[in-house]
Amino acid sequence: MHLQILQVYFSDMALCVAVVSKENAPKYVTSLNPEDELQIQYEIHSSIDFVEEKLKTGKKDMRDLYLGLLYSTEDHKIYGYVTNTKVKFFVVIDSSNLLLRDNEIRFMFRKLHTAYTDLMCNPFYIPGDYITSENFNKVARGILTGNS
């Protein structure tokens, strides 16, 4: 029983990971099921509204980049994270996935942020380009599949 839960847990961490630029254009989107992607992209796009709302109203702690749950639909829950340069990260998880708690989501974002910072340090990456870095992709896929 325990094993089963673990398997579920590890096989399906997140449904989608996305990076959205300062100008709110998508810079990187990867999702577990390509057939859901359109729906998820619509939802992420809508979530930008919440991010902007949160940024506008001002967070309690400006040092905390994690925005928490932004949007919850029938199928998905969307969590957000915004860097100091206003680059947004989104993680979409299944609504029925009750195993992921806030801490785990925070951890995902931290990993994503580290990978993004590494990417920015790469002199061959032109900031603003669509992200095609293999390393970043690996980290993002790792978050999706849970084996990172």
Added chain:
Amino acid sequence: MACDDDNDFIRGIFCPHVAVLCSEKAQEMCRKNNLSFSDLLNPFARLTDVNFKDTNGGTINVPYLQIVFSNMNSQPLSITKERSRLHDSVNITTEPSNITVKIGGREITIPENTPWFTKWRTTFLQIQNVSDHEYTKHFLGCMIVISSSDEDKVSSLTQQVQQSILPNQNQSPKWFHTTILRYYVVLHESLNPDLSIANKIIETLQSTYGHSSCHLLRLNSCTSPKTELTEGIWDYLNNSFSLTDSIDPHDQSGEFENSLNSVDSSLIHPLSPQEYNKNLDGESKMDIQKVYGAYLDENDHNNIRDLTKHFVSRSLIPYIESQIQSLNESVTNKKGVSRSLLSATKRWFSTNKPTAAALPATVIYTNDSPELQTRRLADLYMILGAWSLAFPLYQAAKRDFSADNAWMLYSGAIEMAAICALMCPSVCDNRKAIEYANESVLTYLNTCRVPQFATRATILFCELFVSREMYGEAAKMFIQMTNEDSDLRSALLLEQAAYAFLKSQKPPMLRKYAFHMVLAGHRYSKATQRKQSLSCYQQAYQVFEDTHWTLAEDHIQTAIGRQATFLKHMKQASEAYSKLLARASSQPPDQQSTILRDYLNIKLEYAAEKNDSSIIDLALPLIDQKKIKILLNADSIITKEHSFDDDLLDPRWYKMEEDLITEARGIPPLIFKPTFAFYGSNDAIKQLLYVNELVQVQMTLSNPLNISLCIENLSLTYSFDKELNLVEPQVLDELLLAPSSTTQVILGLKTKSIGILTITGVQFSLLIPSIMSDDIVKRVINGWQRFEMLSSIQFNVQPQTSLLKVDFDGNQVNTLIGEMNIIRLTLENAGTIPLHKIYVSTSIEDSFFSESNHSCKNKKIRSLLIQMPPNSKKSVEFCFNSPDTETFSLDLLFYYESQIETKKQDYRLCRASWFMTAKPCVRLSASALLANQNSETLNLKTIVHNLYKGNEVEQVKLKQVFLYSPEWTLSKKIYPQGSIKDLDQQQSCHLFLQACRTNKSGISKINFDNEQFPQTDMCEKFVSITKSLSKEIKMPKFDRHKVQTEVLKCIDLVLAILWQVIIKDHSNQLRIICGIHRVSLTKLNLSVAWPELGCLDVSKNISKPIGRLKIFGPDRNIHPYDGTPLPNDATGLLESPMNRLINIAFSHPSTVSHSFNDKKMCIVSVLIILKNCVEHKIEVKIDTNTASCSKPDVDDQHFCWIGVINPKPFFLPVSATRTIRLHAAVASQGCYKMTAKLDILARPYPPAQHAFLSQINSSSSLLVIKDPKSEITS
């Protein structure tokens, strides 16, 4: 959308309902006006300032009271009909005007209001069934209407009425209370002056039922029907469908006769023919714009108004007051008395919440149970608009119902409580109202599963929320009600939710708006409301446009395209698809091919619609309008593959053109405007266009899709003021554009007549991708694309003139350095007028034409003195030698003039340009040395090196050697003698040649083998032009020591070597390449190489490590004259011809044996032979005391000159030799350099400007002194 008068909206729903029962005659009277009696009354049933008495006797003012009259026996609609009504209600004919809102830097155009939603809402509320759980829609009373012509039937009618309106709980009509308010109306035709009958009837009724419940109404005052509607009173009938049935003549449900068996008539099967007929009639009627109230005039209106006023004040209000009184009594009396102990305890101890699994109600309420009476009382207050009185009653009822698990009643009560709270904010705070609202909707939806009531609640609450600017709550509630039950409802509500997001002030949720618009669009399309769907998608696209969310953008555009296609908005559809196709996208290929197919089909359909099926404006393939180039005369560029190369616009061509004009006319042009090889589509075109000359247009076609595009029959389109068939366009039969690729296409056309030509665009046939891969039938669409800039230019086509056509043949682009290239050019005058004055400018000076080589002032210009009549041909050979650069361009610019006298000197041009490469193969280096003794011979030290690296060339064969000089000729002596071997790769060969002085200038040559080389002429020509090419050796500044030129020109010769290699092509074909390497020798003893030593070894230069940093000391060379530092490699430059005035030779024994034991000093006599090498008298001075030798490399401590060591300066005449004897004294054995302590200086005589300069000694003469005895000892 929000109604401004939301209170009116709510009041219009919660208002007293009164039933109407008409006799047949009365009905007929009304029908004259196309109205039923209830329709007649409704517009006049709005009363203001009505007062009623509360239970305490206090007066409560109702500022606004509307009473709704409806036919007593109107039946609820069948479900299918209901659905079609709702569906139809969304179709509105008038489009709302659009407004633009600016949010977050984006302008969004949205409709000002949403009439389709308002109409749907009205319809929905109208057709809703009357339910038992609430009393707001139950009839309070009944208005019985009889006509004055019913005189004889009055008593029977009234009796029937008494029976028919008996309250019956389970059937419609539903009555508010068992005691029903009755009100009698007698209708009378105004035009019938006989009022006696009417009066009689009314008197009878008044005597029976009392004055307050009877009224006489006179109607139809107009004699003739009004044809046009003047008042807007009846407009509401046009806006709703609900009343069509009641006017239906077949459905006389309002009549007494039918009313008795109305139950039967309602049992007719919906699919029975009768029902079908009804529908048909209903539909046919709807088409005619009906005129309502045609016989009613102002007087009648006032009469009706009086009637309603009388009814309300005399009958309805007293009835309501009594109801309130009695209900209040029963509520207060029974309050506190619990029906059962069980429910009482439950009320205290459990927090009942509705759950999805509805518990069965514990209590079945009787009709007059106190809970229902409470509800009734509350509803009475509600319909009178007394929200604050109703609210506590609803709350109480809610608590009771909740305790008894009566969820339907519970949600009804809580719904009403929430409405009261929202309408009258003083009763409780907003948060609680919202809570109530949510609770009621959820209970309706989940526990009771009555979506229509949930929908009603949603509509009501959202209206209230929106009007109170609680957009977030409104949106949430709208979205909550969207489910799988009804697509139309979901779509409408999602759309409203989207607007709520947009209106939300903190901050506006633009993206959520867009998202919900997309969802609404989707649901609309599922509900087959295409127009709404399209509008939704279009609104959503405004947000997604240019945000790079391509997946979403693609989806929206596809949806727009599809919906527009269904609606036959072909233009819109094709625009949507164009947007979809005209950019790179991540859609999979099969998806794109579907989109493309759809797009092309739409285009075809659109064209068919416009009856213009010939050519269709297509968006694909993309043409880069900025990159369209036009070449007016295709023959003006010889190298066709480079015709549109930007290199042809390089400024060097302008220089060449200017030089040519200068050469041809003798004087430079006053105003020079360069001729462009071709034009971009934006340029102002100055060149003229002539008949029969090919015009070419280059365009860039790109295919952004992930599927390939097949294009056939590509050709230019044009307009011509003469007959169109006088223009001949070229047709490109087939073109395949690979997925996401760009291709350049050149298309041409020729005109056959003078006229005005405009090139408008390009036409083509695009193959429509077939669904099946093995579809045999090819479907094509004839497409067209416009050239935006080009199509505005009008070309005036001129009559034919002279035209030089040049063909070339035999040019190898990849050459070896020094290769002799021959291009055979065929010149043809393809025009009608003779041409002459052909001048050619070339980029390579080392070149000539085989024909008439008339020398020109400008080194780069060759003239061809030929005249060409029309249609004559002439072939010439252009020869050039590949220069020592890896890549070079060979440009030829032909200049010619027509042989026709025109005032303006017109010339035409013709260009050729090749990009060529040259690989190193052979290096020739040579130096000239004067033979020691003999001034009449010159030794030529020659090295030939095979530089080639690669597989193609194996051996370099040396063929001939040439010497070109005015004074020297090659003697037949050659070392090593015999045949020269072929040079393998990286081999070099040292040759020693000898030249003799001669008087006749010319070329002398030696063949290495016996073969006679066929192109000797050409070689000689190359040799002879060498001198003019030789680079002026840049002299260091000798300002203080000016050199006379004749002194310098001691030798002047060109040494050339002819070589041959055999190259294997990629196709293994052998190619014989002949090349000639030439060096020009102007100085003695100086080695000259070609290609120069440094110039090829680029790699070596790079790999050379950077030398150590030198900061101190004269470690670098300083110019001896002006002290400026010199680059390290430039020591050679120090040598000037002035250092080579005389030839110096030493003569002494090479080895001397001397026993130093016997004699301490060894004296050796040394002869110095000096020879004048220049054609000038020279003054010579010998200095032995010099310490100028900077490097004491040899032991010179024990060596000195003795004897006459500083002879006087002496003169050396031309070609004279002089020998001077000196003695060297040596003190120990060793090796000595005789030149070490000796400086020979010379200067030309007369010495006017010259100082003595030390002469360079080419040989270092070594003397070895041996001591045989010491050798033994050691």
